Amino acid sequence: MATLWTRGIQVCRALPRLCTAPSVQRRTSVRLMSTEKDNLLVDVDSKTGVATMQMNRPPVNSLNLEFLTSISIALEKLENEKCRGLILTSDVPKIFCAGLDILEMYQPDVERLQVFWRSLQDVWLRLYGSKMATIAAINGHSPAGGCLLATCCDYRIMAPNYTIGLNETQLGIVAPFWFRDTMCGVIGHRETEHALTLGIMYSTEEALNIKLVDKVVPQDKVIPAAQEKMKQYLKIPEVARQLSKDLMRRETVEKLRLRREDDVAAFKNFAVRESVQKSLGMYLEMLKKKSQQKK
Numbered sequence: 001m002a003t004l005w006t007r008g009i010q011v012c013r014a015l016p017r018l019c020t021a022p023s024v025q026r027r028t029s030v031r032l033m034s035t036e037k038d039n040l041l042v043d044v045d046s047k048t049g050v051a052t053m054q055m056n057r058p059p060v061n062s063l064n065l066e067f068l069t070s071i072s073i074a075l076e077k078l079e080n081e082k083c084r085g086l087i088l089t090s091d092v093p094k095i096f097c098a099g100l101d102i103l104e105m106y107q108p109d110v111e112r113l114q115v116f117w118r119s120l121q122d123v124w125l126r127l128y129g130s131k132m133a134t135i136a137a138i139n140g141h142s143p144a145g146g147c148l149l150a151t152c153c154d155y156r157i158m159a160p161n162y163t164i165g166l167n168e169t170q171l172g173i174v175a176p177f178w179f180r181d182t183m184c185g186v187i188g189h190r191e192t193e194h195a196l197t198l199g200i201m202y203s204t205e206e207a208l209n210i211k212l213v214d215k216v217v218p219q220d221k222v223i224p225a226a227q228e229k230m231k232q233y234l235k236i237p238e239v240a241r242q243l244s245k246d247l248m249r250r251e252t253v254e255k256l257r258l259r260r261e262d263d264v265a266a267f268k269n270f271a272v273r274e275s276v277q278k279s280l281g282m283y284l285e286m287l288k289k290k291s292q293q294k295k
């Protein structure tokens, strides 16, 4: 097992220039580092060309601007390095990813809010449009943006007793069209409409029933099962596999590519609404209360 070491990712607060290009040192092992501690751990198996990306931003792997930027840069590097497969998983116990960091959207700096949204678009374009075979090893809860990351992948394996879904409406916000399209591609129009309007969080077992996830295995088998499934993808002639994936996804990818700035504007205008801010504030308060009750 070789590890990719990517050093020197500097995420600047200064906008709009977010980061300098990370310098990659090819060694026996290379690790992707981010400024916010080691919040993204990427190992590449040099024999198979399969990368394992572990999200590690405690407590819940929420996606803030810096974290999204790290993920985006890592995906770009893996693609450039011609990695063949990617297993996306979490290093935080019981949480795959809690979705977008709500603090980015609550009482936001409007300039940063837009850069934040572009960075999420970047991650989506890179992950959904990846040439790599991608498998989500969902070893924890996966609401909203976490579900988006999982549904961007080609295949999903999940551990029991967690939840997954696009719960945006429960926060008083709306999943944009490319979240919808991604989910539609996995579970179809009717189930997506049902899921989005009600903001349903599915249990692992329910997710399997509606085929939101492909396979359920015990917690300690999630990554081994992903590695096993990856072998099947890698047996397929590379170009045929990549072109088939492209055939299925290109229109959806192009739709966002063509509308990126309109989408940023729609997000910004929506997020700054008083009613939306009120809903986000109440939701944050509810999360805080729940968290304090546990302590």
Ligand SMILES: CC/C=C\C/C=C\CCCC/C=C/C(=O)SCCNC(=O)CCNC(=O)[C@H](O)C(C)(C)COP(=O)(O)OP(=O)(O)OC[C@H]1O[C@@H](n2cnc3c(N)ncnc32)[C@H](O)[C@@H]1OP(=O)(O)O
Pocket (backbone or CB within 6 Å): 059, 060, 062, 094, 095, 097, 098, 099, 100, 101, 102, 103, 141, 143, 144, 145, 146, 167, 168, 171, 173, 174, 175, 176, 266, 267, 270, 271, 284, 287, 288, 289, 290, 291, 292, 294
């Ligand atoms: C017209 C339309 C045009 C454009 C679009 C418009 C709108 C925008 C759409 C945006 C799409 C949004 C996508 C999203 O991803 S929104 C985020 C949704 N996420 C959630 O609802 C998850 C909330 N969290 C949870 O349910 C639980 O935390 C979770 C993940 C099940 C874990 O539970 P547990 O282990 O018990 O941990 P705690 O709840 O105690 O949480 C610990 C700690 O983390 C804080 N926290 C949790 N989630 C988030 C988050 N997403 N962002 C920020 N902070 C989070 C929580 O408050 C606790 O903090 P504390 O300081 O109190 O310890």
